[in-house]
């Protein structure tokens with residue numbers, strides 16, 4: 001039936017134009033949710049897609065808080081997914097059960113390694129599960145057998161004027177993976193209108209415990225599945241790093257990078273010196289080390305620029321800003337091509353890199369490193385921004 005007062009002719013055309021313009025300018029930050037399938041134990045996982053007003057998108061599942069996709073423009077405005085990952089929850093579960101790449105995941109309670117899987121806190125020795133053994137030496141890696149990357153988080157979508165967000169919450173029980181205290185963890189992801197993925201971490205505890213949270217996204221700024229990252233150009237705002245032993249545990253020394261293949265204080269291609277004869281590169285099978293960020297006079301927890309990566313073909317740039325004291329640069333040396341990613345292409349060696357902001361590895365056993373111990377009454381609070389642009 002015809003509407004009685006429906007405008008016709010030029011009026012209708014003008015109204016249609018106004019409506020179309022409104023739709024165009026109405027591109028606002030938004031978040032949508034759909035099923036991401038079922039875990040082996042029967043629980044349902046969701047996939048949340050955050051979109052900003054300029055068309056960038058970040059997809060996150062509440063399983064492991066995993067960042068599944070990061071879709072950002074190149075210098076010509078072409079969008080591509082620059083995060084390594086999988087299409088299905090099953091593929092993530094399978095990966096965690098075998099090779100353990102930690103694609104995109106939230107890492108905790110302690111990101112990176114703890115020597116021999118133990119530490120002494122307030123006179124008491126805590127024994128953790130060991131789940132990794134570089135050089136044949138067992139250690140605890142990334143929170144243990146079932147770290148924060150393998151748990152289902154409670155999720156709440158958020159929308160603000162200039163950002164879409166997802167708040168994740170997980171209660172890590174006293175004794176979980178050997179760690180003391182009930183740790184109440186909140187991680188909030190934001191995709192801002194400036195094409196930034198901002199990650200805010202917070203935690204409280206009822207017993208003293210180490211806490212070192214990070215995100216384990218692997219980036220390939222040409223696009224995931226496209227190939228090697230060795231031509232990406234890296235700058236690290238770090239004049240010092242922590243050399244490791246063959247078990248990839250820091251020796252305790254804080255060494256200058258000057259004159260070594262670890263000097264990225266000026267932009268250098270990742271692959272330029274990766275095959276140099278160097279004992280540290282041999283231990284890591286390439287770069288898999290922790291740099292101490294030059295924080296200058298910045299207040300504790302204030303965001304400072306830690307890293308920048310430039311991809312020459314697409315012009316994409318990734319800047320990393322953080323309140324953390326250190327950053328693990330890992331260039332995917334252990335990717336072995338066994339796992340096919342979202343585009344069906346196997347992720348071979350060095351086809352993605354991680355820039356994991358954190359405290360240095362094994363801090364609970366390294367008295368000279370900044371403390372990672374959170375005590376009752378204190379609040380763990382830290383943030384990291386991955387900012388995408390192109391030039």
Ligand code: BGC
Nearest residue numbers: 100101102288328330334356
């Ligand atoms: C570590 C690597 C490890 C990888 C697991 C990185 O954070 O530095 O040594 O193999 O995580 O995928």
